[in-house]
Amino acid sequence: MSAGKIAVDMLVSALRSSTPMAFALCGEILGERAGIVNIGIEGEMLVGAATAFAVTVVTGSPWLGLLAGAGAGLVLSCVHGVLCLFCRTNQIASGVAVLAIGAGCSAYYGTPYVGRQINGFSPISIPGLPAALAEVLRSISPTMVIGLVVPPVLAVFLFMTRTGLRWRAVGEAPASARILGINPNTFRWGAILACGFLAGFGGGALSVDYAKGWSEGMTAGRGLVAMGLVVMTRWNPAWTTPVAMIFGAAESLSLSIQSHGVGVSPYLLSLFPYLAPLVILALHAKFSRRQGHMPASLADILKFSA
């Protein structure tokens, strides 16, 4: 095996690990750009994963499953919307309520599907490609492609369209936006629903495509890691893929070390995907301007002024 092939393999497997989280990361960026912090994305991912898997088992179509998962995330995010925007609850507290409901409901209604088998997506094949390229293409799944396309599209939306400008204005200065005739709550509802949709889709990508199975609590903190890593993207979706790869690379590395039978406990190795983001977050904070580019209205919620 050539060094180039190993590098490509590692890159692809890191990308595969990071894809479900990339969707959640995009969702959280969209939300925070409009001034909405959503710690409930973990719960929305779980509900998305369970629903997507169940629908795939029943219908046999992974595409329908993904769509259903995204829809489930969207439905759950309505709880966050009602609590934050209608009741004016603290966003972190509301997020934890969503997290608990999502974790509970996914475990409760997902029980019958534990251990069921699905085929997932059929590999992409384009006739007439050279063998090496076709080999790489076979290891790439549709959700990975979508995960690569969505972030730049969202970046264009946020930074190059009128709606995107308003979206960001709501997150930076809701009072000024209101004076200009923009209703912040309209955009914040949009942000919450979009975040739920993307988180649910990411959960679906996890259960239907990445793991091809469902188990209780299977997202294992991906949504929370995404919430932490938003700082690293500087709230710009264009940075989603490289930032999500921090988690993806750590996870695929610890999995490949395990599969090579190195004598390190798998439980120690599974610490790595959580330690790596923490260490990188600390380094990033040490060497960069504090909370650069953070939407200004988040400061009240996250109380960054330490």
Add this chain to the structure above:
Amino acid sequence: MKAAPYARRVWPLAAGAASFIAITALLFGHSTPSLAGFFAMLVKGAFGDGYAFSETLVKATPTLWCALAVAVPAQLGLISIGAEGQMYAGAIGGGGLVLLLPHQSSWVLLPLMLACGAAGGAAWASVAGSLKARFGINETVVSMLQNFIAINLLEYLIHGPWMAPNSGNWPQTAEFPSAAVLPPIVSGLRTHVGLFGAVAAAGVLWFIAGKTRWGLSVKVLMSNPKVAGQAGLNHAAYIVGAMAIGGGLAGLGGIMEASAVQNRLESGFLQGYGISGYLVSWLAGHDFRWIVPMSLVMGAILTTADTLQLSAGLPASSAMILQGVLFACILGWTSYARSRR
């Protein structure tokens, strides 16, 4: 016309409770023939007899410790969701000591075990505190990520170096010697003296927060950091300190649960208490007096979920749904009432 002050506080709670009951009936009512029977079963499951009430108290104890671990940092405006990880860290610290010195008398072992438990939890929580104080990294996210790290660390220990030799590869440590077991309050029931410890801790914290210099400093830091800085208060030290005290309390809860209820460390034995404690602290408005009765309510809900599992055949995850729905209902109605005032 304005309603009386107490009515303004009470009606959102009543509305929240009513919504909670309605949603619960909608979700789980179908598992029994009649709704009244369903709710009677819930109440009986939590308070029906001495054993049920004891189980409620058993579940309320770690919840109370966790709620205190959330409420202490909350006095400074910090949102910690890391109580579960801190409990595991405490259980690892105290459990490690017990496994190291199994043959000491209980006069030596119990205090040392509790001290190590508190130290483990405090050290664990001060990581999040330091990252917040030094770099301004959001403590909520760090403390939640630390939960996953602590859980996996415990898994490593009980699958590896600390696995009991005679357990037949079952992931758990050796049983604690009887000198390292906290005594029950009533012999034969599982309620242990840790409950008194937790209630006493809540009282002491209420006193510190309300009647001492430290409590006043925290209030100044919370309401006006600039004035606090001019008065010479070190914000960073208070952040690390509040997180560490909270972590120490959670650590105590963790090692007490391991010692008195499980008699060993095993996989996921504290699962869910972190989030229950968080909900309790929020529902009590981070007020140390209200946290105690709220923990009892939460203990009842957790016991009830066990009843549901046994008698109505509902999965264990119904506890999580019940908690989430209760939290959303009360949170929603109380915030709504506040925003319309």
